[in-house]
Amino acid sequence: MGDVASHPASLEAIRAAAARIAGHAHRTPILTSETLDAMAARRLFFKAEVFQKVGAFKFRGAMNAVSRLADEAAARGVVTHSSGNHAQALALAAKLRGIPAWIVMPKGAPAIKRRAVEGYGATVVECENTLEARESTAARVVAETVGTLIPPFDHPDVIAGQGTMALEILEERPETEAIVVPIGGGGMISGVAIAAKALKPSIRVFAAEPALADDASRSKASGRIEPVERIDTIADGLRTSLGELTFPVVRDLVDEVLLVEEGAIVAAMRLVWERMKVLIEPSAAVGVAAVLDASFKARRGFGPTAVVLCGGNVDLDRLPWQG
C-alpha cells in the first residue's frame, strides 16, 4: 500500500464533506432484491444514487467543492467542462449557493442535457467536440470570469464529496464486506475506497469497468496512468482516463478492476429496470454486471456486497435494447 499522505482526501475530509453537504444532498436509500441476490449468489446492497439530486452521485462532490469556496472566490462563480452529470451537478450546487456557473459543453451535446444545465440557471458556453477545445475554452472562461475551475473528478473536494456515500453504506449496513464501484475518471471510487478502507480495513473495494474502456485495469497493471483508447462503450460516463489525484488511490486501495462486456452491461441495465423498477444508466449497470458475472459469483472470502447505482440519466428515446 502506498503512502496515505499522497492521497487526495482523508477520512476526516470525507466526514467534513458529509457534514457540509447534509441538508443539500439526499441520503439515498439502499435497496435490496431477492431476485438479484439469487442471481449473484450473494447478498447485495444497492446504493441508489439515481435518487440523488440531478440523478447521480456527482452532486455530492460538486456540492462539497462549491461549499468549500471562500465567499470572495465563490462570488466570482465556478466553471467546468462537461456534457455529463457533473455539468448538472455543478450548475445546481452553484444555484444553491447563489453564485454563477459557466459550463463548457461541446456543440454536439444532447439538447436535453443543455436544457437541464440552463434550467439550473447556469450559462452554457459552446465549444468544438475535442478535449483540447474543451480545455482551452474552459481556460478562457476562467480567465475572463476569474471564476474557479471545478473539474469533474480530479479534485480533492470532489473526491471527498463522493466518498460520503461510503459513510452511509457502512453506517446503514455495517455487515458490508465488499463494495463495487463503476470507474471512469476514478473520483467516485477514490472517495469510496479512502473512506471504506479507513473505517473497515478488511473490506474489499472493486472497480467495475467496461472491457471496451479498460484503462483503469491497464493502469493498475502497469503502475502508471494508461489512457482510454476507445470511446465506444455504451457506458458513456466511464469513457475517461484516470487522473493524477485518483490514480494513486486506485493503485493503492482498489483490490481489483473487474471488466465487463457490452452485452452484459445492457442485460444488467434491463434487469434492474424490469426487476427493481429503478431506472439506471449504462454506467451504473457496469457494477451490476460485474457482480452477476460467473467469475465473481464463484469468489469466496467475502459475503454482503454493496453495488453503487451511480446514476440514472438516460435518453428515453434511445434505449440500448432497441434497434
Place this chain on the structure above:
Amino acid sequence: MGDVASHPASLEAIRAAAARIAGHAHRTPILTSETLDAMAARRLFFKAEVFQKVGAFKFRGAMNAVSRLADEAAARGVVTHSSGNHAQALALAAKLRGIPAWIVMPKGAPAIKRRAVEGYGATVVECENTLEARESTAARVVAETVGTLIPPFDHPDVIAGQGTMALEILEERPETEAIVVPIGGGGMISGVAIAAKALKPSIRVFAAEPALADDASRSKASGRIEPVERIDTIADGLRTSLGELTFPVVRDLVDEVLLVEEGAIVAAMRLVWERMKVLIEPSAAVGVAAVLDASFKARRGFGPTAVVLCGGNVDLDRLPWQG
C-alpha cells in the same frame, strides 16, 4: 355516508392484515421530488408500491387472502383468472405458503407475464380471451381442484390487504391531507379509503381514472355500478368495472373521481421516469397526471397529498412515447 357495516373491511381487519403480511410484503418507501412538488404546487408523497414484491401493490391483498385460508383449504390451493399483476401476486403468495396455484390466462397474454407466473411455480391454464371464457374456465378449475377462488379485487381479504398501504402512509407522513389512488376494480381505493378515513376523518380520498375508462366516475354519479365501455386506455390495469363489494365504498368514502386524458398519462409516466428514476406503469401514472392537472393544482383546502405509484410492470420493448 353509507352504513359502514355494509363495507367489506374495517380498520381492524386492515390492521390485522398488516400484522399478517409483515415479513412477507415490503414496507415500501415514500419518495419525494422537489421538481414534481413545484409542478403540482403542493407537497407530494409518492408511495412507491413499484418496489413491492412482484412490482405492484397487488401482493398485499393476495398475501393477506392466502394467509387467511385455513390449513385444510389452503392445502387444496388457490385459483384466479388474471393476466395482470394479481396473477403474479397470487402465484408468489401461494409459493410462500407452499400451496398450489392455478392461474387462468387468455391465450394472447404476453409471454413475459406467463413466464413470471410460472417462475413462481404456479400452473397456467389457457383460455379464450373473453371475460366469459375466463370466468367459466376458472369455475371449471375450481370444480376440478376444489381450490379457493381469490378474485383480483372484489374480496374482503384482498381489500383489507390493499388498505395496509394507508396505515404506512399515515404513520410515516401523518401530515398527509389527501390521498390520490388510481381506480380500476376499486380494491386498492376501497382498502385505502376505509383505513384512511377511519384514522383521519378529515382526509380527502380521490380516485384517479382514465377519461377513456370513466366507469367509476359514472357509477358515482348514477349511484349504481356502471360498466366500463371501452378497453383502449393505455392504463391497462384500470380497464375494469367496479365490483359489488368495492362500489359501496367508492360511493360512500371516495370524495371525487378525477379524470385524466391519455396524453397526460403518458407525459406523467415519462416525467416520473426522467425526474424520479422510478419505472412506473401507465396505471400508476394516472394518479401522477391527476395531481399535475391544472384544475387539481388550483384546489384549496388541503395541502400535502399522497399519490400511490401502484405498479411498475411495463413491456420495455414497447414504450408509449415510441412510434
